Amino acid sequence: MLHPQxxxxxxxxxxxxxxxxxxxxxxxxxxxxxxxxxxGVIVRTIRYADAYLDLVHLNKEAEAVPLxxxxxxxxxxxxxxxxxxxxxxxxxxxxxSERASHYAKLADWLENEELLLEVGKLExxxxxxxxxxxxNLMRELDHDEFLxxxxxxxxxWRHRNVGARHDHAGECWRIQRG
Numbered sequence: 001m002l003h004p005q006x007x008x009x010x011x012x013x014x015x016x017x018x019x020x021x022x023x024x025x026x027x028x029x030x031x032x033x034x035x036x037x038x039x040g041v042i043v044r045t046i047r048y049a050d051a052y053l054d055l056v057h058l059n060k061e062a063e064a065v066p067l068x069x070x071x072x073x074x075x076x077x078x079x080x081x082x083x084x085x086x087x088x089x090x091x092x093x094x095x096x097s098e099r100a101s102h103y104a105k106l107a108d109w110l111e112n113e114e115l116l117l118e119v120g121k122l123e124x125x126x127x128x129x130x131x132x133x134x135x136n137l138m139r140e141l142d143h144d145e146f147l148x149x150x151x152x153x154x155x156x157w158r159h160r161n162v163g164a165r166h167d168h169a170g171e172c173w174r175i176q177r178g
Contacts, residue, residue: 135148
């Protein structure tokens with residue numbers, strides 16, 4: 001029997017390899033818009049997971065954890081989008097709204113009138129609800145609090161705290177002792 005971590009790493013590697021091996025994708029016409037909307041997020045999720053594995057195999061677990069967390073957050077969001085009725089439409093509205101907001105803020109920050117004019121030409125984001133905050137999406141899927149606990153634990157690796165200072169000191173000790 002495989003150790004749970006080895007089993008998880010094997011599954012992640014299978015997902016990454018599957019994506020790399022695919023020459024193209026056949027998508028039913030009825031789902032093409034969804035595919036184009038979500039495929040980039042799917043690829044990013046898999047790339048984060050792949051980078052996580054690369055860092056773990058280089059014995060850089062602390063540096064790998066933020067990538068694992070990013071992959072998990074993307075995967076949770078995608079799962080919510082797929083299983084909640086109207087999830088794809090809400091994701092689409094959020095993407096359109098965030099795009100318009102981003103470029104408007106960028107134009108304002110750069111004081112770029114030409115960009116501001118182009119932002120004005122963007123289609124209005126569709127009316128209706130976008131995505132809820134990530135924690136709300138996660139809690140809708142997470143009936144036993146496993147996901148929330150996992151996300152909470154991964155934050156500890158990322159934030160400045162006593163553990164981070166001790167990790168650094170331990171690494172310096174190993175380097176000096178050679």
